[in-house]
Amino acid sequence: MDLLSMRESYQRDRIMLCFNGPISRSLIEEIGKALRNYLDTQQATPSAAMDVFAVYIEMTQNIRHYARQRGYDEAQASATVAVARDAEGRYLISAGNLVELADGERLVRTVEALGPLDRAELKAAYKQQLRRPREPEGGSGAGLGLLDMARKTSRPLQASLQALPDGQGFFSLTATI
Amino acid sequence: MITMTQDLDIPGSQSTPAIQSSWQAGRLAMQGDSYPENSYELFDQVIDWVRRYLEEEARPLHLSLALVYLNTSSVKAMMDIFDLLEEAHGEGREVSVEWRYDPRNERIAELADEFREDCSYPFAITPTAAPA
Numbered sequence: 001m002d003l004l005s006m007r008e009s010y011q012r013d014r015i016m017l018c019f020n021g022p023i024s025r026s027l028i029e030e031i032g033k034a035l036r037n038y039l040d041t042q043q044a045t046p047s048a049a050m051d052v053f054a055v056y057i058e059m060t061q062n063i064r065h066y067a068r069q070r071g072y073d074e075a076q077a078s079a080t081v082a083v084a085r086d087a088e089g090r091y092l093i094s095a096g097n098l099v100e101l102a103d104g105e106r107l108v109r110t111v112e113a114l115g116p117l118d119r120a121e122l123k124a125a126y127k128q129q130l131r132r133p134r135e136p137e138g139g140s141g142a143g144l145g146l147l148d149m150a151r152k153t154s155r156p157l158q159a160s161l162q163a164l165p166d167g168q169g170f171f172s173l174t175a176t177i
Numbered sequence: 178m179i180t181m182t183q184d185l186d187i188p189g190s191q192s193t194p195a196i197q198s199s200w201q202a203g204r205l206a207m208q209g210d211s212y213p214e215n216s217y218e219l220f221d222q223v224i225d226w227v228r229r230y231l232e233e234e235a236r237p238l239h240l241s242l243a244l245v246y247l248n249t250s251s252v253k254a255m256m257d258i259f260d261l262l263e264e265a266h267g268e269g270r271e272v273s274v275e276w277r278y279d280p281r282n283e284r285i286a287e288l289a290d291e292f293r294e295d296c297s298y299p300f301a302i303t304p305t306a307a308p309a
Binding site for chain 1: 191192212214217246248249250252253256279281282283284291
């Protein structure tokens, strides 16, 4: 393993925290705790720290809910998560996971449709989604999580989908706080 | 009249709030963060307690909240609780909420305020004194 090139790449991209692998409930909590501690040492404002944490939670829980819905095994349910700062000091939260190609295409369209919405429109859409009947397995639905993230970001959420040789895709989402 | 209803006394964890109820006092209290994956695993019993209290008692109900961060799944569950209160209020019941928050974090007040928009009963959002 070339740890040095990994390190250099993290430093170049100002990645403060990253994770790749099967993500359990407790791991989400532990990484979240580390993230909060880190933000605290960086003297992020309490509201910025909470927004970054909230986006991280919604992204990773969306990935868990999706993998469970699809019946993915541990390897397929792996998540790639990174939290970075850009040159202007904004926080970038990114998460990626395997998806069925059609699901990924639908997700990208959903995220792109949120882009042009202003604050009031996002709030109205969020409240409307909140009032939908609960889902059988208890998730709030990716739609609500996406709307929640979109309301916290300083620029539209960015989604991308890369097709993989086996017919699946790698979906990734980035939020800027 | 003797009621068999059990009060709730649930300790908090990293991702779940501490919850206490008092049937006797007509009071429900919750403190801390709430971001479990499936919020209804936790909140169903709370929703159930509120529903039964409002059905079986005629006395007031007061919610005393010091919740900090809620994931969207928890927001949905809390909305169900506030809706039960709104319904009872519409039938003339005395219900109220006080949500205390650390004024250094305005996100909590914003969250509480969005819940309050859909409620017509007394709903106070109160900054706590900042620790010295």
